[in-house]
Amino acid sequence: NAGVTQTPKFRVLKTGQSMTLLCAQDMNHEYMYWYRQDPGMGLRLIHYSVGEGTTAKGEVPDGYNVSRLKKQNFLLGLESAAPSQTSVYFCASGDRGLPNQPQHFGDGTRLSIL
Amino acid sequence: DAKTTQPPSMDCAEGRAANLPCNHSTISGNEYVYWYRQIHSQGPQYIIHGLKNNETNEMASLIITEDRKSSTLILPHATLRDTAVYYCIVRDDRGSTLGRLYFGRGTQLTVWP
Numbered sequence: 685n686a687g688v689t690q691t692p693k694f695r696v697l698k699t700g701q702s703m704t705l706l707c708a709q710d711m712n713h714e715y716m717y718w719y720r721q722d723p724g725m726g727l728r729l730i731h732y733s734v735g736e737g738t739t740a741k742g743e744v745p746d747g748y749n750v751s752r753l754k755k756q757n758f759l760l761g762l763e764s765a766a767p768s769q770t771s772v773y774f775c776a777s778g779d780r781g782l783p784n785q786p787q788h789f790g791d792g793t794r795l796s797i798l
Numbered sequence: 799d800a801k802t803t804q805p806p807s808m809d810c811a812e813g814r815a816a817n818l819p820c821n822h823s824t825i826s827g828n829e830y831v832y833w834y835r836q837i838h839s840q841g842p843q844y845i846i847h848g849l850k851n852n853e854t855n856e857m858a859s860l861i862i863t864e865d866r867k868s869s870t871l872i873l874p875h876a877t878l879r880d881t882a883v884y885y886c887i888v889r890d891d892r893g894s895t896l897g898r899l900y901f902g903r904g905t906q907l908t909v910w911p
Binding site: 688717719724725726727728729732742774776786787788789790791792 | 832834839840841842843844847885898899900901902903904
């Protein structure tokens with residue numbers, strides 16, 4: 685029972701490089717979310733998706749793009765990485781039509797931009 | 799914006815009950831109160847949620863005041879493994895937020911032997 689799986693777990697990039705973070709869930713959830721967490725802070729929403737083929741901006745979307753080509757996967761892309769994007773990134777998923785049900789989180793991707 | 803207020807830190811002796819308070823004075827009628835915790839370096843873990851009645855599960859109990867402006871998470875017999883940051887979240891249902899969670903800074907609970 686994997687739940688929400690994030691890859692990679694760690695990555696170091698140089699400024700200006702690009703990369704994609706992958707989130708996969710096996711619970712058939714409609715909703716998926718990408719958050720970032722900086723030291724001493726709570727999580728902040730970057731982008732989210734309410735279903736396959738749809739995405740929307742969260743609180744801090746600048747510098748990121750996302751895609752939801754398959755229901756089970758939600759990709760977060762950094763086109764030109766900047767040191768300010770050094771953070772821990774968490775993916776979460778949740779059930780459609782059940783707004784009072786909890787979100788399930790992955791264990792995070794730790795990203796450092798040099 | 800986070801809609802809750804929590805103390806930044808608390809501690810508790812192992813085996814005793816840990817009572818974590820949360821203020822959410824602007825909560826609206828259809829908003830649920832959620833509690834998550836985050837153990838160092840891991841993803842947030844769901845604990846419990848409620849609307850207006852008290853709730854209990856295998857992890858914790860949630861006590862919500864009658865006016866719903868505050869709540870308390872109770873870990874009945876805290877263990878060292880309960881040391882974590884605990885987040886109280888009021889889920890915002892306005893517009894198209896669709897289950898988005900607004901995290902504040904939470905309460906760092908330290909359980910000591």
